[in-house]
Amino acid sequence: MPYSAESLVALLPEIIGAVFLLVVLMVGVFLPGSVRVVGGLAAAGAAAVFAAATWMFASGFHGTFFGGGYVVDGFALYFELLVAGCAFFTVVACLGWARSAGDATEYLVLILSVMLGATLLVSMRDLFGVFLALELSTIPSYALVAFDRRRRESPEGAMKYIITGAVASSVLLYGIVLIYGTTGSASLPDVAKTFSGPQQPAALLGLLLLISGFAFKVSAAPFHFWTPDAYQGAPATAAAFLSVAPKMATFAVFLRVLTEGAPGEAPVWTAVLAVIAIVTMFAGNLPALRQTNVRRMLAYSSVAHSGYVLTAFAAWQGNARAEAVQAVMIYAAAYAVMNLGAFLVVDIVGEEAKSFNGLVRTRPGLAASMFVFMAALVGIPPLSGFWGKLWVILSGAGSGSVLTYVTVGALVVSTVISVPYYFGIVRGMLLEEPVSSEVVKKGEPAGLRLAVHTLAFLTFVFFVGIAPLSAVARAAGML
Amino acid sequence: MITTVTIFIPLLGALLMMLLPKEFEERRVRAIAAAVAAVPLALALYVYFVYRHDLGAPALTQNVTWVSSLNIGYRVGLDGIGFGMFLLTALLTLIAVVAAWDVRRNLRQYFALLFVAEVGMLGVFAAQDLVLFYVFFELTLLPMYLLVGAWGDENRRAAAIKFFLYTFLGSTIMLAGFLAFGILAGSFSFSTLEGGGGLSRAAQVAVAAPIVLGLLIKVPAVPLHGWLLDVYLSSPTSTNVVLSGILPKLGTYGLLRVAIPLLPQGVHPFLPYIAILAVVNILYGAFVGFMQPDLKALVSYSSLATLGFILLGASAVNTVGYNGAVLQQFTHGLYSALLFVVVGIFQARTGTREISQLGGLVGRMPWAASLFAIGSLAAMGLPGLAVFSSEFMTLLGGYDAHPVQAVLAALGIVTGAFYFLYMLARVIFGPIKNPAYEAIQDATPLEMTAIFPLAALLVLIGFFPGLLVVVQHHAVQSVLTVIGGG
Numbered sequence: 001m002p003y004s005a006e007s008l009v010a011l012l013p014e015i016i017g018a019v020f021l022l023v024v025l026m027v028g029v030f031l032p033g034s035v036r037v038v039g040g041l042a043a044a045g046a047a048a049v050f051a052a053a054t055w056m057f058a059s060g061f062h063g064t065f066f067g068g069g070y071v072v073d074g075f076a077l078y079f080e081l082l083v084a085g086c087a088f089f090t091v092v093a094c095l096g097w098a099r100s101a102g103d104a105t106e107y108l109v110l111i112l113s114v115m116l117g118a119t120l121l122v123s124m125r126d127l128f129g130v131f132l133a134l135e136l137s138t139i140p141s142y143a144l145v146a147f148d149r150r151r152r153e154s155p156e157g158a159m160k161y162i163i164t165g166a167v168a169s170s171v172l173l174y175g176i177v178l179i180y181g182t183t184g185s186a187s188l189p190d191v192a193k194t195f196s197g198p199q200q201p202a203a204l205l206g207l208l209l210l211i212s213g214f215a216f217k218v219s220a221a222p223f224h225f226w227t228p229d230a231y232q233g234a235p236a237t238a239a240a241f242l243s244v245a246p247k248m249a250t251f252a253v254f255l256r257v258l259t260e261g262a263p264g265e266a267p268v269w270t271a272v273l274a275v276i277a278i279v280t281m282f283a284g285n286l287p288a289l290r291q292t293n294v295r296r297m298l299a300y301s302s303v304a305h306s307g308y309v310l311t312a313f314a315a316w317q318g319n320a321r322a323e324a325v326q327a328v329m330i331y332a333a334a335y336a337v338m339n340l341g342a343f344l345v346v347d348i349v350g351e352e353a354k355s356f357n358g359l360v361r362t363r364p365g366l367a368a369s370m371f372v373f374m375a376a377l378v379g380i381p382p383l384s385g386f387w388g389k390l391w392v393i394l395s396g397a398g399s400g401s402v403l404t405y406v407t408v409g410a411l412v413v414s415t416v417i418s419v420p421y422y423f424g425i426v427r428g429m430l431l432e433e434p435v436s437s438e439v440v441k442k443g444e445p446a447g448l449r450l451a452v453h454t455l456a457f458l459t460f461v462f463f464v465g466i467a468p469l470s471a472v473a474r475a476a477g478m479l
Numbered sequence: 480m481i482t483t484v485t486i487f488i489p490l491l492g493a494l495l496m497m498l499l500p501k502e503f504e505e506r507r508v509r510a511i512a513a514a515v516a517a518v519p520l521a522l523a524l525y526v527y528f529v530y531r532h533d534l535g536a537p538a539l540t541q542n543v544t545w546v547s548s549l550n551i552g553y554r555v556g557l558d559g560i561g562f563g564m565f566l567l568t569a570l571l572t573l574i575a576v577v578a579a580w581d582v583r584r585n586l587r588q589y590f591a592l593l594f595v596a597e598v599g600m601l602g603v604f605a606a607q608d609l610v611l612f613y614v615f616f617e618l619t620l621l622p623m624y625l626l627v628g629a630w631g632d633e634n635r636r637a638a639a640i641k642f643f644l645y646t647f648l649g650s651t652i653m654l655a656g657f658l659a660f661g662i663l664a665g666s667f668s669f670s671t672l673e674g675g676g677g678l679s680r681a682a683q684v685a686v687a688a689p690i691v692l693g694l695l696i697k698v699p700a701v702p703l704h705g706w707l708l709d710v711y712l713s714s715p716t717s718t719n720v721v722l723s724g725i726l727p728k729l730g731t732y733g734l735l736r737v738a739i740p741l742l743p744q745g746v747h748p749f750l751p752y753i754a755i756l757a758v759v760n761i762l763y764g765a766f767v768g769f770m771q772p773d774l775k776a777l778v779s780y781s782s783l784a785t786l787g788f789i790l791l792g793a794s795a796v797n798t799v800g801y802n803g804a805v806l807q808q809f810t811h812g813l814y815s816a817l818l819f820v821v822v823g824i825f826q827a828r829t830g831t832r833e834i835s836q837l838g839g840l841v842g843r844m845p846w847a848a849s850l851f852a853i854g855s856l857a858a859m860g861l862p863g864l865a866v867f868s869s870e871f872m873t874l875l876g877g878y879d880a881h882p883v884q885a886v887l888a889a890l891g892i893v894t895g896a897f898y899f900l901y902m903l904a905r906v907i908f909g910p911i912k913n914p915a916y917e918a919i920q921d922a923t924p925l926e927m928t929a930i931f932p933l934a935a936l937l938v939l940i941g942f943f944p945g946l947l948v949v950v951q952h953h954a955v956q957s958v959l960t961v962i963g964g965g
Contacts, residue, residue: 375621378647381614390658391609394549397659412655416648423640424625431628431636463614467546474548 007065010072013052013080014120018044021112028105035104039095046088053080055121059407066468068187069126074476078329079122085093087115087244090397090453093344094237094447100283101235107147111241113140118249125260127176127186127210130253134172134217137246138165138166144238157233163227164216172213178206179261188261196264202439207262207403211272214254218247220310221283222301228287231299232351239295240343243302251309255328259316266317274314274407280307288421295351297421298342301377305335311407312392320398322474327391329473334376334388335464341455342373348444348452356425358434366449367429369456374422376459379415384462389415391470397438482539482555485522485565486601489515489572489594494793496591505586509579512590515701516576519601526557527566527950534559537607537670545610550666554607559954560736561604563809563947564728566650568600570932571724571816577821578929579717581827582630589630596622596800600725604732607665609657612737614688614727616650623722631713636714636895637655638706645706646697653693653733660686660742672741683745690738692747697730699788700756701763708861711779716823719775720947723782723819724812731789731808736958739796743962752795754877754884760787762893769823769898774825774832777902777938778818781858791881791888792873796962800876801955806947808871810857814866817854817933821847825906828919834902844921850934855903857937859896865940 008015020041028038057077064071090111117137124130142165146158182184182203183194194203216223231239258269284304312327331401348366349355360367376383379420389411396408492515499508530538537556545551557565573591582589595618602615620643628639661667663686675683696703703711715720725869734753739746764784771777789811792804825845826832841848857864860871870892877885911917922930940946 300914379651380621380647381617386614386617390654393655393658394662397655398662412651415651416644419644419647420640423494423643427628427636427640430625431639467544470546 006063009056009061009122010063010065010070012056013049013084014116016052017045017049017112017119020048020355021109021116024048024105024112025049025109025148028109031293035095035099037451037466038105038108039091039098042112043088045112046084046091049115049119050081050084050088050265053084053256055078058080062243064125068189070123071125072123073470075252075256075325075329076123078472078476079249079332080119081330082336083115083118083245083249085120086241086340087111089340089455090237090245091112092447093240093347093451093455094235095447096323097235097237097347101148101150103147107144107235110144110147111238113137114241114246118246120236121249122252122256124253125188127179127188127191127261130257131169131173134253135169136252137249138217140171141238141246142476144242145234146459147238148233148235153229153233154235155233157229158233161226161230164223168213168216168223171209171216175206175209175213178202178209179398182206187208188257192263194217195262196221204265204268207265207269208272210257211269211276214250214257215276217250218306219303219310220306221280222279224283224306227303228296231302232293232295235348236295236343236351239299240340240347243298243343244340247302247306248336250334251328255313255325258313259309259321259325263457270314270401271403273310274403277310277314278408278410280304280310281410282417283307285418285421286415291421292353293351294346294353294425297353298339298346301421302339302369304414305339305377308389308392308411309335311404311411312395313397314407315380315392315399315401315404317404318398318400320400321393323391323395323398326470326473327388327395329476330391330466330469331388333469334384335456337462338373338376338384341369341452341459344448344452344455345370345373348448353424353428354435356428357432359429360417365453369452370429371426372456372459374426378419378422382463384459387462387466409472480539481522481526481706482557482605483541483776485519485569486605488518488522489597489601492597493591493594494517494518494595496587499587503746505847506721508590509576513573514670515594516569516573516597518532518567518596520573523566523569524559526562530557531950532953534562534950535957539810540607546864549661550668550671551610552608552668553611554668555602555605555611556607557605558736559951560805560958561732562824562950563805564725564732565601565604566726566807567746567812568597569603569731571720571812572580572597573932574816574820574929575717575720577925578720578823578923579715581715581823582717584630589626590626592622593717596626596721600721600729603729607669609661609669609737611667611670613650613657616653616733619726619729620646620650623718625727626718627714627722630715630718632638632710635713638961641706645699647704649693649696649703651693652689652696656686656689656693660690669741670736675742675744678742678745680744683742685746687742687749688747689757690742691746691753693735694730694733694738694942695753695756697733698727698790699730699783700790701783704783707783708776708779712773712775716820719819720816723779724816727782728808728812731786731793731804734790734793735804735808735821736802739793740958740961750796750877751881751884753790754881757787757790757794757876757877758884758891760790761888764895765891765898767893769894769901772833772835774834774837774902774906775819775822775925777834777898778822780813781810781895781899782815784895785815785870786859787888787891788870788873791877791884795873795876795880796959797876797879798955799872800880800960801959802948802952803869803872803874803876805946805951805955807866807873809947810865810869810937813933813937813940814854814857817850817930817937818858818932820926820930821851821854824922824930825851829913829916834905836912837906838909839907839908839916842911843919844915846927847922847930850922850930852903855899857941859899860892863938863941865937865944867941868944941959
């Protein structure tokens with residue numbers, strides 16, 4: 001029974017998200033200039049999606065709907081929570097900027113539509129559904145990147161993003177079509193049957209194209225070149241949001257497609273992803289060392305972190321499958337709080353590395369939060385990033401595959417390589433003299449400041465939540 | 480419970496430091512910091528007097544499961560191998576607080592960071608879980624980076640990042656080994672993992688390799704010591720106390736309490752090489768130390784040599800050698816802290832650390848110079864002072880296990896004696912080289928409170944090493960029983 005009342009419940013977070021999106025749009029049209037109201041509504045929307053997903057999670061609601069193309073399980077709900085949480089912080093943080101830019105409604109609507117696409121995405125169990133939801137979250141993000149018309153970098157970054165994104169989408173679609181052509185179905189369980197039978201070259205090619213398409217979307221090497229330009233050009237809050245929420249949702253569905261759709265080909269794709277992971281880490285960390293622009297640095301850092309997450313993908317074998325899924329989930333949460341926070345600090349302080357100099361004198365609270373984010377991105381305990389890396393290394397160590405051991409080794413090495421650029425910021429903040437007193441913008445919006453400090457707090461106390469979080473991930477991760 | 484309280488009291492102290500009003504005068508800040516630092520020391524001394532005979536197995540333990548699916552827990556406890564260092568950490572932190580007279584800027588932040596580092600150090604010596612051990616291990620990293628980077632001399636920033644990169648590389652490599660070990664054995668608890676945690680010999684070797692490598696970087700063992708001199712030279716005196724007194728022991732303690740007891744078969748093939756590295760440390764430290772024109776550099780390299788003896792004793796894995804290594808961790812901390820503080824005093828008075836510029840200090844500052852002489856004599860292993868007994872034990876034990884290495888290591892004592900005596904002759908005896916030195920004053924009462932206890936302990940333990948051996952020998956024995964050594 002494809003359209004029962006239950007299937008409406010299954011869509012509850014998405015319905016709520018869509019309703020709030022429309023309400024925000026309407027209110028923005030009919031009450032122009034009421035940034036406070038639309039902002040409040042957008043934040044309430046994100047919070048309501050979060051609450052709905054929490055309720056579904058707590059009540060143990062799960063099942064497959066709409067002919068098996070849509071699934072609600074702990075894994076999907078976990079990522080919906082993550083996406084909604086990130087959207088909430090982004091909305092709270094961006095209000096001041098959106099007000100001054102004059103297009104608050106449009107900006108918020110775009111963020112909410114990315115959120116809607118990302119929440120749908122994680123529940124998709126049909127390749128065409130995956131494609132549609134992915135585009136639903138990607139297309140608004142092009143507009144988000146291009147949003148800051150006052151800066152030259154913004155349209156430039158968006159242009160690169162759109163072109164590479166369109167190519168990625170075509171590659172992804174081509175892969176899906178090849179798989180569909182051999183399978184006769186786009187539903188993941190059917191696809192799995194094809195892949196567990198005798199090997200079919202066309203399907204395998206489709207799988208590789210699919211992986212390439214996803215690699216574009218999660219900015220994995222060698223498809224990551226759009227990332228620094230897009231993140232540099234985008235408004236800082238948009239870059240913050242795009243680097244976490246849709247990316248983590250894409251990782252989630254990527255993992256679902258591979259593990260539910262092609263478990264039979266796991267030896268192939270774990271090997272491919274191990275190689276991609278290694279290349280990605282270095283393709284992110286090495287250029288990051290040279291950056292003087294903090295946004296570009298964080299963009300390259302986010303590339304590197306994609307490599308770390310993909311290490312867990314590569315570990316999906318042997319006895320480590322459950323750990324690998326857990327690792328992706330825990331890493332996603334750990335990464336979300338620290339990276340979102342770091343980008344938001346850049347929004348306050350400025351994107352030139354120099355502008356961080358002496359921050360501890362001029363803005364000690366902000367410097368403390370940035371210190372937490374930077375140390376967490378390096379992976380120093382007990383901050384959040386450490387636990388993400390811990391789980392990735394754990395899953396890699398348990399996988400029993402030599403290639404994964406190599407990947408974990410690369411992770412260790414590239415983590416150390418990443419220290420100088422993160423600590424370049426720390427050094428500037430704590431050990432250098434301020435360049436001049438005027439680079440410090442005082443009086444940023446309270447919401448932005450609140451978001452930064454809350455995220456820093458969450459990054460710091462992650463170790464308290466790691467036990468329940470891992471239990472949740474364990475329960476939810478049994479794909 | 481008392482263990483946990485002792486570990487985390489400095490954290491409260493750090494918070495207190497940050498909350499002190501800005502306009503508080505410097506003397507009161509120092510007094511409050513000293514009072515805070517005295518609390519863990521008092522608690523550790525209480526444990527010493529009440530439990531010193533009962534630390535064969537971890538006592539005063541606390542177990543809280545942290546991540547149940549992976550069997551990671553907050554497990555702490557004090558055993559004889561760790562307790563000496565636990566006590567020394569509390570002691571040297573107090574000394575470092577007292578000796579922070581050359582820290583003038585941002586005093587409250589300085590003490591706060593020192594206390595955060597103390598939490599990490601105390602935690603390492605009490606941890607009974609691999610992940611927790613690592614967490615505490617890393618907790619020392621950021622504060623030490625900042626202590627060197629913000630309060631050091633003009634080369635401080637380069638030194639700080641060098642320190643960070645080396646030690647972070649080491650600890651991350653170590654972590655990979657820990658995690659592989661824990662995953663394969665199904666637990667991260669020391670008590671479950673003891674003796675190999677059921678791993679095959681080959682698996683133990685594979686896991687032990689990164690752990691040992693990571694620990695050796697921390698010590699540092701000689702080819703891995705690139706960060707040492709820059710960092711030691713750049714640091715303020717009071718940071719030196721912790722940096723040389725405690726931090727290297729994180730590495731040696733890791734060998735003595737973690738790598739060897741938990742992975743006996745895994746570490747076994749590496750032991751002769753560790754002994755070789757020990758010899759390299761001893762001889763390299765002695766020869767390079769001899770060449771140094773800078774007094775602080777000389778002390779730094781002598782420290783490297785003394786750490787070599789700990790490695791030698793550990794690599795012997797027999798009763799004498801192991802006891803010597805554990806004891807040497809303590810005695811090295813005492814003398815190196817003493818020497819670094821007195822070098823700081825000399826520098827404050829004379830404005831230089833160049834050995835060739837100094838001379839005749841004993842005439843102008845008899846107390847400081849005599850205590851410096853005691854520290855130096857201890858460093859070269861003079862009988863009657865603390866380092867002699869521990870060093871001698873590591874050599875005896877080492878001779879049983881690795882005779883060639885031990886004989887070569889013994890050469891280090893000769894060279895050490897030579898260059899220390901030569902240095903003493905130039906620095907504190909002889910004519911006064913600079914007429915300006917005629918006016919300098921002896922150590923103030925405050926300075927004496929920092930150095931006198933260290934010198935007194937060097938003498939006391941020199942005559943009564945049993946005071947510490949009584950704490951550790953049961954624990955050492957039980958480790959050796961577990962791993963089937965003798």
